[in-house]
Amino acid sequence: MTGTRAAAEPEDVTVSGPALRLPRGRPRNAAADTAIIEAVLSLLEEGATIGELSMERIARAAGVGKATVYRRWAGKNALMLDVMKSVDEQTPRLTGRSVRDDLVTCVEFIRRRALVKRSSALLRNVLAQAQNEPELWAAYHDTVIAARRAQVREVLRQGIRTGELRDDIDPELLGDLFIGPMLSRSMLRPDAALPEGLSELIVDSVLQGVRTGR
Known part of the structure; x- marks a missing residue:
């Protein structure tokens, strides 16, 4: 315009x-x-x-x-x-059928947003300015990021309650293990490929180390 x-x-x-x-x-x-x-x-x-x-x-x-x-x-x-x-979207709706499926949905949400030029450009700019604009970063975190992290933490806590996931790992850290790789590719490596199936690959790779075996 x-x-x-x-x-x-x-x-x-x-x-x-x-x-x-x-x-x-x-x-x-x-x-x-x-x-x-x-x-x-x-x-x-x-x-x-x-x-x-x-x-x-x-x-x-x-x-x-x-x-x-x-x-x-x-x-x-x-x-x-x-x-x-x-450019924000509501947190994705989760089925609750399994921890694995819900985690894939959360990670896939990040991948799809990163494929949208406007969203990725805005997010990279916000992060780049975070050190100089702490109030803006805090407001962005409270407006957008906190809701995403809370959703992932609840999925993980549910997995711990049901015995699907180990209970000796802090849910905050555990969430970073699942979400971090996609965030790294989409925001810190803007030229990195984000192919179909990447979300499933990330989730399944992390799950191998954090499942209880039950």
């Missing part, structure tokens, strides 16, 4: 507390929201890092005034959280 101006809005800004909000009674323009978020995603796809983006540059790419951006988001970190949510 770069270069296409969203529906025009008055450029006045009303401040209410720490965040910038629309004046009472004025409806928020969904087209402008979409244009701004799409502009950020396009800039990331073109190779810009989060650190290189400014609200002015984002507004120019979206074809809106800077005040239109600030009316919706108090700053860049707040905007980036909404950008993350725009």
Whole structure:
């Protein structure tokens, strides 16, 4: 949507507390929201890092005034959280038929997301900026990562309860053993192949060492 101006809005800004909000009674323009978020995603796809983006540059790419951006988001970190949510998906639904199948579903979710250019570009940029943007990283972790890790931990705890998995390994560490290889390939090695069947291979390889044999 770069270069296409969203529906025009008055450029006045009303401040209410720490965040910038629309004046009472004025409806928020969904087209402008979409244009701004799409502009950020396009800039990331073109190779810009989060650190290189400014609200002015984002507004120019979206074809809106800077005040239109600030009316919706108090700053860049707040905007980036909404950008993350725009490419985020709900945690995958698990069947519960077996620990193995549920783990494959969780790992496959990461693989499929990594194949989507927008998601992988955004995630790599977020990680690259984590040291310089600790608040953004913390918010991203709380918004996205925590739910993923909690789901995997519950699958593993269920496996321990049923006696399928060893109980002498901390579920937090155990989750990293299953999820880590796919994250490494998808985020730290962007040119690495992510073929069909990779999720099953990872899960089965780790399971060989952590099953109880029952």
